[in-house]
Amino acid sequence: MSDTLFPxxxxxxxxxxxxxxxxxxxxRREANLVLGRSRSDAPEAQQARTAHLVLTYALAVIEQRPxxxxxxxxxxxxxxxxx
Numbered sequence: 648m649s650d651t652l653f654p655x656x657x658x659x660x661x662x663x664x665x666x667x668x669x670x671x672x673x674x675r676r677e678a679n680l681v682l683g684r685s686r687s688d689a690p691e692a693q694q695a696r697t698a699h700l701v702l703t704y705a706l707a708v709i710e711q712r713p714x715x716x717x718x719x720x721x722x723x724x725x726x727x728x729x730x
Contacts, residue, residue, distance in 0.1 A: 663709050670702035
């Protein structure tokens, strides 16, 4: 039996871990803004959303996997507003 059926898992990438931590920080920030747990204005909310989306995409590129990019606001928007 060939060893190619069970390839070695990719080595952990330090840059991926760093991006994941930063993305999670911005995602938490975005969630707190969307849920009203923090006082904010529209530019601050947009900055958190943009940072989260860009970091999600960058992480997908580094990990060489498809990107599923969406914001926390997309998850909390009422169904009739989605589209």
